[in-house]
Amino acid sequence: MNRDLNCSGNGTKVWSSQLVLGLGIPQLTINLISVAFNCTVIFTIVSTKDLHKPIFVLFCNLAFSDLFTSSSGFWISILFITDPESTVFGSKDILVPYAFYTISILSTIYNQVSIGIERYLAVAEGFRTRYRISRNQSLVAALINWTLAFLLGGMPLMGWDCYKKENRSVLYSPLCIDYLIFITIPNCVVAFILPFFTYLSIIVILRKQKCAMKAHRQTLGAYKSAELQVATTSIFIWLLALVSYAPFFAGVILDATMQLCHAEAYPRVFVFRNCSAMMITMNCLGNPIIYTLKVKNLGHKLRLLKCPSSNRIQVQAIGNS
Numbered sequence: 001m002n003r004d005l006n007c008s009g010n011g012t013k014v015w016s017s018q019l020v021l022g023l024g025i026p027q028l029t030i031n032l033i034s035v036a037f038n039c040t041v042i043f044t045i046v047s048t049k050d051l052h053k054p055i056f057v058l059f060c061n062l063a064f065s066d067l068f069t070s071s072s073g074f075w076i077s078i079l080f081i082t083d084p085e086s087t088v089f090g091s092k093d094i095l096v097p098y099a100f101y102t103i104s105i106l107s108t109i110y111n112q113v114s115i116g117i118e119r120y121l122a123v124a125e126g127f128r129t130r131y132r133i134s135r136n137q138s139l140v141a142a143l144i145n146w147t148l149a150f151l152l153g154g155m156p157l158m159g160w161d162c163y164k165k166e167n168r169s170v171l172y173s174p175l176c177i178d179y180l181i182f183i184t185i186p187n188c189v190v191a192f193i194l195p196f197f198t199y200l201s202i203i204v205i206l207r208k209q210k211c212a213m214k215a216h217r218q219t220l221g222a223y224k225s226a227e228l229q230v231a232t233t234s235i236f237i238w239l240l241a242l243v244s245y246a247p248f249f250a251g252v253i254l255d256a257t258m259q260l261c262h263a264e265a266y267p268r269v270f271v272f273r274n275c276s277a278m279m280i281t282m283n284c285l286g287n288p289i290i291y292t293l294k295v296k297n298l299g300h301k302l303r304l305l306k307c308p309s310s311n312r313i314q315v316q317a318i319g320n321s
Contacts, residue, residue: 099157
């Protein structure tokens with residue numbers, strides 16, 4: 001159905017410079033901070049041989065995904081500040097950064113799931129059959145994640161766009177609303193449901209291991225500390241993804257069900273759209289903190305960049321990685 005036929009006109013009120021700058025400057029700032037942070041993580045992992053382990057390969061790939069997301073978000077923020085109407089009605093200039101933004105978000109989601117699976121196998125190996133993921137397997141997983149992300153996220157560049165066509169999204173023109181639903185719903189399930197059950201399984205396995213150790217009267221002090229760290233980190237991971245992507249998901253559902261015109265959506269719905277983009281960038285900024293800086297050894301390596309020391313630090317992978 002062509003939404004334009006149901007609207008009396010395509011005009012919107014002119015964006016005020018105060019509103020554009022009030023939304024655009026914070027977006028640019030957060031994206032720049034995220035770019036700098038993820039570049040630091042990538043540089044640290046790549047330049048440190050002790051960190052060339054399977055779990056850190058996945059951490060590095062996640063940082064690349066977040067870097068890609070932040071860079072695409074920075075590109076979109078520049079377009080919004082220089083030509084805010086292009087982000088309302090859509091243009092061929094905005095289609096490319098939207099596609100790259102989608103690719104990077106999908107890659108981030110798939111990498112988060114891969115890290116959850118790797119952590120599950122690392123924890124489960126002590127409870128059942130011993131299994132260790134190799135670095136090559138981590139690289140293959142990273143390649144598969146990027147391939148899926150490019151195939152699904154690049155569909156608008158392959159022709160599935162609604163520039164001057166029917167069924168155009170109001171919030172994300174010129175993307176099609178059916179494409180957004182096709183991408184959003186299954187990947188939100190992947191981003192929310194699958195990690196939830198993965199980390200819940202990790203916590204259950206740790207509880208069983210603790211009971212087994214207690215039955216054999218083994219020391220539980222260090223184990224309780226490790227269990228608490230994994231449990232809290234798992235909760236932070238899931239909550240961050242939920243809080244970061246839920247507004248975008250709600251915006252797509254609103255766009256699909258409300259049949260809004262541009263004039264009806266301005267300015268509140270478009271302000272909500274920009275805020276949801278900032279929340280996604282906050283996820284890109286939070287991922288390195290949760291996944292890497294909470295890893296004691298990598299956090300220490302990052303501090304060494306500021307305070308070099310002649311002492312060699314022996315880095316061991318977490319979770320027997």
